Amino acid sequence: MIRSLLVANRGEIARRVIRTAGRLGIRTVAVHSPHDAQLPFVREADEAVALAGNTPAESYGNADAVLAAARATGVEAVHPGYGFLSENADFAHRVLAAGLTWVGPSPEVIALMGDKRNARDQAVAVGVPVAPGTSEPLADEGAAVQAARTVGYPLMVKAAAGGGGMGMAVARDEVELRAQYRAVVAFASRLFGDPGVLLERYYHRARHIEVQILGGADGEVLALGERNCSVQRRHQKLVEESPSPALDAALRTRMLTAAVTLGRAVGYRGAGTVECLVHGPPGQQDFVFLEMNTRLQVEHPVTEAVFGVDLVEEQLRAASGLAPTPGLGSRTPVGHAIEFRVNAEDPVRFLPGPGRVTRWREPVGEGIRVDAGYAEGDTVTPAYDSLMAKLVVHAGTRAEALAVAAGALAEFVVVGPRSTLPFHQDLLGRSEFARGTYDTGIVTQMRAGDPRR
């Protein structure tokens, strides 16, 4: 096992990686921006290196500065967390070229699976279903209409250069397609300087369900169940749970098998996620591959809870050339876990609401885990993402987990920044969430007709 580790990240995920490394007797080094000097992850690391600036480009996204810190502190390995440099193949390559251990899949696998179009081609090559769509930008409106006959309606008109849910519009027929094609081309030209447009089949009332995979240094790839991440705003996740209440046993087996097939085909090592969309009415559900994340996910704790596994430890094992913990591949999930993201955002429109934390009280109790990046007195700045903490509940059944969540959410106090805690309390009161039948439209439906919006 490696004996020292630099964590190239911040906030809750840096703290979470440092906790496992410390338990395993690994010396930890944090890097931090000037803004973050007082945060818990900096205190909890064995050593800390200050980076020069506060913007992501000057700090956690600065490959040169992070590599310099690794050399200066003499660490053996680098853990990238999520975001920032975690899916940067060039950075992974530079870490390896410096003679260090990279905690993640190889740079070649990151480049292959981190690119959406490459990943889609790879999925097709191994027989994993993908949504019908165009792989190259369309020449003009006429070409779009022609291509739509193969893709099928309803479909999504997407800016090829887009991301984060911008430059996307749904078309239900040819008339709508022509109008949306022109609108998206105009928008994408102005916003991205690239008028390229793609079409992809749109699935109404779909569920976002992803499979956790783990590739060992022995070449074996395991699937550790799935997570339902369908509670989203602006295509970003707010709540995740495992197992998914919206998946029958046969479809679950097919999805886990597909994820393992894909992982084996590319020689995946470490923790990764195969994201899928599940569509269709009960009994006729099917799935398509969306994309792969070649890193640890924000929502990994729900998998840890039901499988009794520490995914960071497994990442460190894989990076150290060790096989997964013996017996992990034959475990089945126990009980039900749900994660609620406590973001510094207003709970109605989800607009950023940073600020100084004047009061912070975390719930405690059986089946409750809180991974927090901040403590009382800390300041949540607008420079980084809005995630302040994750509340994870685990109980024997989904109904019991919901009851634990209700108590824990009521006890969780955050004063200063705005927070999504009231949203989560509203969510627990929604019948489709309580029943587990919700889909990716749930947040929009909750806010429809809300005068505060």
Add this chain to the structure above:
Amino acid sequence: MTQQITADLVANVWKVLVSEGTVVAAGDTLAILESMKMEIPVHADGAGTVTRLAVAEGDVLDEGDLIAEID
């Protein structure tokens, strides 16, 4: 009637998509703000012509700051 479009939050101006004289429809995106790694579009409430553009890319806005006027 003049519509005043103001910022709902403290944010950086990431992109400006109109200029003075641009004719817009209700719901058109005028600019995109950025804060906490979130991109927040600013829309026109109603149709009209942009008569005043009060921001440029890279500006830092406080809550309530004027972004544009539409007539």
